Amino acid sequence: MLMDKPTSAQIEAAVYKTIADVLERAGRQAVAIDNDSPLVAVGLTSLDLAALIAVLRSRLKVDPFFAKTAITDIRTVGDLCRAYRDMIGED
Amino acid sequence: MTEPAHRVVVVSGGSRGLGAAIVRQCHEQGWAVATFSRSPAPYIEATERNGGDGRLFWRAVDGRDSTALQDFVAAVGDRFGGVDALINNASIGKFGAFPLMRLADIDDSIAANLRANIVLARLVTPAMVARGGGAIVNISSVNAIRGNTGVAVYSATKAGLDGFTRALARELGPRNIRVNSLAPGYFESDMVSGLTETQLRRIVRGTPLGRLGSVEEIAAAAVFLISPAAHFITGHTLVIDGGITC
Numbered sequence: 434m435l436m437d438k439p440t441s442a443q444i445e446a447a448v449y450k451t452i453a454d455v456l457e458r459a460g461r462q463a464v465a466i467d468n469d470s471p472l473v474a475v476g477l478t479s480l481d482l483a484a485l486i487a488v489l490r491s492r493l494k495v496d497p498f499f500a501k502t503a504i505t506d507i508r509t510v511g512d513l514c515r516a517y518r519d520m521i522g523e524d
Numbered sequence: 525m526t527e528p529a530h531r532v533v534v535v536s537g538g539s540r541g542l543g544a545a546i547v548r549q550c551h552e553q554g555w556a557v558a559t560f561s562r563s564p565a566p567y568i569e570a571t572e573r574n575g576g577d578g579r580l581f582w583r584a585v586d587g588r589d590s591t592a593l594q595d596f597v598a599a600v601g602d603r604f605g606g607v608d609a610l611i612n613n614a615s616i617g618k619f620g621a622f623p624l625m626r627l628a629d630i631d632d633s634i635a636a637n638l639r640a641n642i643v644l645a646r647l648v649t650p651a652m653v654a655r656g657g658g659a660i661v662n663i664s665s666v667n668a669i670r671g672n673t674g675v676a677v678y679s680a681t682k683a684g685l686d687g688f689t690r691a692l693a694r695e696l697g698p699r700n701i702r703v704n705s706l707a708p709g710y711f712e713s714d715m716v717s718g719l720t721e722t723q724l725r726r727i728v729r730g731t732p733l734g735r736l737g738s739v740e741e742i743a744a745a746a747v748f749l750i751s752p753a754a755h756f757i758t759g760h761t762l763v764i765d766g767g768i769t770c
Contacts, residue, residue, distance in 0.1 A: 480653050484653045484654035487653065490650065491601065491651075496594075
């Protein structure tokens, strides 16, 4: 868990690790990802995204998708990182 | 994420009436119970005065305030490590002739009885998905099933909850999250205290079991629906009304 306000690099690392954790828990093969990777290509279903948001909520202490950002606007891993960066940057 | 020492249930509106009975029964059956209400919860205050056991958590929250609900759920996560079950109990009753109803009363009813419950479910379900299971019970009403005079908006909010229940059960079932609603009939509560003797006699006469329900009976049904005994029940509205709608 990150106690201080995380840097952009820490946010990105948390997102990448959580994607890997969620895929592993779902029994799916982890794939190589970068910020341009579409979430669909990564193998995340909508309910996987719900799990991802819950885990990131506990790790980063924010949920950008509760009131600020529409999940339908998120197409890539980079979009996801940006949503958290924008939310944390506002705190 | 570490496994919590106890299963954790969130009960909205746990200060009095049905909510207080649900809180007490869950607590007696070993659940860690988190609840909120606008007014203090006497059962929790009394338990804490007697030393408590660390399994009760209460905050003053108005369910119509989404930010306060978000803070409450975060606090429950910090305190207990997660949420295994949600009982959406809080509701208000604004009754009267529909053509004369104030807009503010319509808005209040929808905000408290429908929107707040949906928001609370939105807040707890991501973690349930992440944990691989959970149970939600929405407290509906027989007024969602049968038409009655003077309760049009209340009925609409409760019928909305039943629709929400079925859709959510289908969506979250694959992740082992069960969603049911409980539709109580007339039971001894503040809701029936405003009825006249004549109205009460008519209700009892129309009830096959020949009496009003008790708050303990309704609470027991809610606790059953989140228990392991109900593990194959989802998408269901359990009517508990002494047979008045049969």
